[in-house]
Amino acid sequence: MRPSTSRCPFAHAARSPPPASCLQARVPDASAASESAPVYDLVLMPTLSTVITELEQLAPLQLAADWDNVGLLVGSKRPTIDRVMTCLTLTADVAREAVAEQADLIVSHHPLPFRPVNQITDASATGGILLELLSAGIAVWSGHTAWDSAAEGINASLAEKLSLQDVSPIEPDTATPAVGCGRMGMAPASSTVAELAQTLTAALGCPGCHVAGPADRLAGRVGIVCGSGGELVAEVAAAGCQTLVTGEIKLHNALDATARGLAVIAVGHHASERFAMEQLADRLASRLPALHCWASATETDPLVWLPTPSSL
Numbered sequence: 123m124r125p126s127t128s129r130c131p132f133a134h135a136a137r138s139p140p141p142a143s144c145l146q147a148r149v150p151d152a153s154a155a156s157e158s159a160p161v162y163d164l165v166l167m168p169t170l171s172t173v174i175t176e177l178e179q180l181a182p183l184q185l186a187a188d189w190d191n192v193g194l195l196v197g198s199k200r201p202t203i204d205r206v207m208t209c210l211t212l213t214a215d216v217a218r219e220a221v222a223e224q225a226d227l228i229v230s231h232h233p234l235p236f237r238p239v240n241q242i243t244d245a246s247a248t249g250g251i252l253l254e255l256l257s258a259g260i261a262v263w264s265g266h267t268a269w270d271s272a273a274e275g276i277n278a279s280l281a282e283k284l285s286l287q288d289v290s291p292i293e294p295d296t297a298t299p300a301v302g303c304g305r306m307g308m309a310p311a312s313s314t315v316a317e318l319a320q321t322l323t324a325a326l327g328c329p330g331c332h333v334a335g336p337a338d339r340l341a342g343r344v345g346i347v348c349g350s351g352g353e354l355v356a357e358v359a360a361a362g363c364q365t366l367v368t369g370e371i372k373l374h375n376a377l378d379a380t381a382r383g384l385a386v387i388a389v390g391h392h393a394s395e396r397f398a399m400e401q402l403a404d405r406l407a408s409r410l411p412a413l414h415c416w417a418s419a420t421e422t423d424p425l426v427w428l429p430t431p432s433s434l
């Protein structure tokens with residue numbers, strides 16, 4: 123447990139010392155304290171187990187894809203914690219920020235580790251990051267496809283930004299059909315593909331996007347798959363959509379989409395998901411006010427558009 127300057131709204135003076143796990147700081151207040159009755163600042167700091175329970179209400183792990191690696195990936199559930207940083211991807215720069223800012227937990231959308239690791243050494247980028255986090259006592263939890271699919275998750279948020287109506291999952295979860303993989307819904311009646319693209323790039327703050335298919339056509343029924351949506355082109359078309367909104371798509375998947383009558387809007391993988399890690403930090407903080415939560419300030423989209431002389 124690290125000292126913190128944050129004060130919990132439930133903080134109060136206690137006549138007898140509280141358990142060490144709850145004791146955040148002793149308050150030197152001469153007017154209130156006497157020699158026989160020391161004053162302690164009691165802060166109800168949650169255990170990592172409690173924080174995970176809240177995270178998994180926001181992103182239920184049963185919604186994750188079979189191939190995914192989600193939940194607590196590094197650390198112990200037992201310690202109390204007070205500083206949580208969210209990010210899209212746990213890079214070396216993001217790990218350094220977590221160490222410098224004394225985070226106790228990183229909520230990384232993309233899992234780390236993702237695949238099984240045989241060694242944890244600094245001979246690999248993943249091993250180096252894990253070593254740094256382990257030596258700093260920082261835990262890692264990932265929601266990934268569970269957060270993509272959740273009721274307030276990434277695809278649902280994108281549908282809201284696009285003002286879609288009659289929104290439902292593209293592939294409903296068998297146990298809870300109101301949520302599931304992707305979202306689809308009707309675009310505002312007169313919206314064209316180009317107008318939908320402008321709405322989304324403005325909402326996400328990205329400088330532009332890729333569009334495949336006729337941009338002046340009505341957007342109609344829109345399917346949303348955050349991140350990389352190319353593998354779901356057939357499902358989105360079969361669901362009756364006329365437009366696919368995603369982060370990134372390969373050339374051949376885009377050609378497959380247009381051959382099936384689907385227009386495609388691709389805003390970039392980072393842009394399609396990163397905003398939701400800021401939302402997740404806010405939602406966690408509102409559920410557990412004793413926590414200090416923030417989204418990584420150093421994380422940026424590694425792919426940037428470089429204007430060429432002819433386009434200036």
Ligand SMILES: [Zn+2]
Nearest residue numbers: 349350391395
């Ligand atoms: Zn992603």
